[in-house]
Amino acid sequence: MKIIISNQSELPIYAQIREQIKEQILNGQIKEGExxxxxxxxxxxxxxxxxTTTRAYNDLEKEGFIATMQGKGSVVLSSNNKILKEQFIMRIEEGIETAVESAKQIGMTKDEIIAIVDSVWQQD
Known part of the structure; x- marks a missing residue:
């Protein structure tokens, strides 16, 4: 796990730690159960x-990303967790909003966007 603190950031240090850990969980760098x-x-x-680190971990626990177990430490929760799933859904919605805005700017239709989503979905 890599955490980089920036003195130039507007975020407090605990929030920088929290957000970087959250991002690493969401993008799969830190795995479920780790x-x-x-x-x-x-x-x-x-x-x-x-x-500072206690506050970051406490916030992550309240947000449903981790659970702290006495004597074992803090473990990343399953992506099936309702709160974590909601975070994924919010991230997907933001990505879709950005894609739709870009598509509208160049005159794409809804059907063309859906075709792209279908194509990307089929790639796996």
Whole structure:
């Protein structure tokens, strides 16, 4: 797991950590069932306080991305989890909105967009 903190970011450090972990979970870099580094270990690696990493992990747990188990650490939850699934759906909707806006700008029809989606779906 790689976390990069930017002093130039408008986001607080705990939010930068939270968002980077969330992104790595959503794009599959961190897999379901994977145990995250301990709060102390991550704090040391990133060069921040334990309080900062604790807040990031607590937020991720509230959002349904991870679960913390006493003595085992924090583990990434299943993508079947309702909250995590909702995050995926929101991400898909944002991508579709962007694609539709772009398509409208060049005069594509709804049927043409659907044909592209069908084509992409068939690629796997």
């Amino acid at each position: 145990i995250l580094p301990s709060i102390r270990s991550l704090a040391k690696d990133v060069g921040v306080s334990v309080i």
